[in-house]
Amino acid sequence: MNPLERILIEKAGREHGFENVLPDQDDAVLLGSARHRVQVKIIADNSVWLLKLPVGLLTHELERSFPRIECNQGQFIAPSIDLLTQLLSRAAALAQSLPNQAEIDYESEVQKTLAKLPPNGTEIECMVRQRIGQSTFRKAMMDYWGQACSVTGIDVPEVLRASHAKPWAECGNDAERLDVYNGFLLAANLDALFDRFLISFDDSGEILISMRLTEEHRLSLGLHQKLGLRWLAAEHLPYLQYHRRLFFEGCHIRGCPDYP
Known part of the structure; x- marks a missing residue:
């Protein structure tokens, strides 16, 4: 050389x-x-x-x-x-985004923040952990998805949200909560729908839309069957299956028998 x-x-x-x-x-x-x-x-x-x-x-x-x-x-x-x-x-x-770098960064930031605070008990620590965890997860998602929505490719950071497939409160540990494969970087309207289990994705990344959303709703929200994830890794699938189960349960609860 x-x-x-x-x-x-x-x-x-x-x-x-x-x-x-x-x-x-x-x-x-x-x-x-x-x-x-x-x-x-x-x-x-x-x-x-x-x-x-x-x-x-x-x-x-x-x-x-x-x-x-x-x-x-x-x-x-x-x-x-x-x-x-x-x-x-x-x-x-x-x-900087793949497991388990986000978890390492998160724990380091938590300890630095807690060291600056007086000992205020478990509630304060939980609040600190959740705030830093959400920020760390968002950064990891932004890195992984190249600063763009995982469905539309929109690259305006102000409208992008890091959306969990398996909700934060349901995760068994920090590794799951901060796993970049546990969710998708979504434009705000898609994030709101995904978070409320009104949309999901199948194992090929194609969108699933709740029957609760009428044609008028879909048109207003820009939803159509050609939408899908820009890519999908095998590591996404367990989390996506968890999300899809809740999506289908929601459809059944609200009287949508067409869903499996």
């Missing part, structure tokens, strides 16, 4: 979520960050860039995000520096 290639890699890392250059014995650049635990190794090879990551959930998500980039056992082949920066940026966003 020549000095110019090394400079380009280090600059790309600093600008796209990997600001730390770490010691490495190979002819490569090893990048890390204080904001997450993921490290990437980059090698310049005959005018292409090889980006290596540990094989796991993050690499699977990167493969889905970049289906046209060749990947083999966690090694992505980027034919240009522009594609390399895109890979780095997406890898950094995923590293």
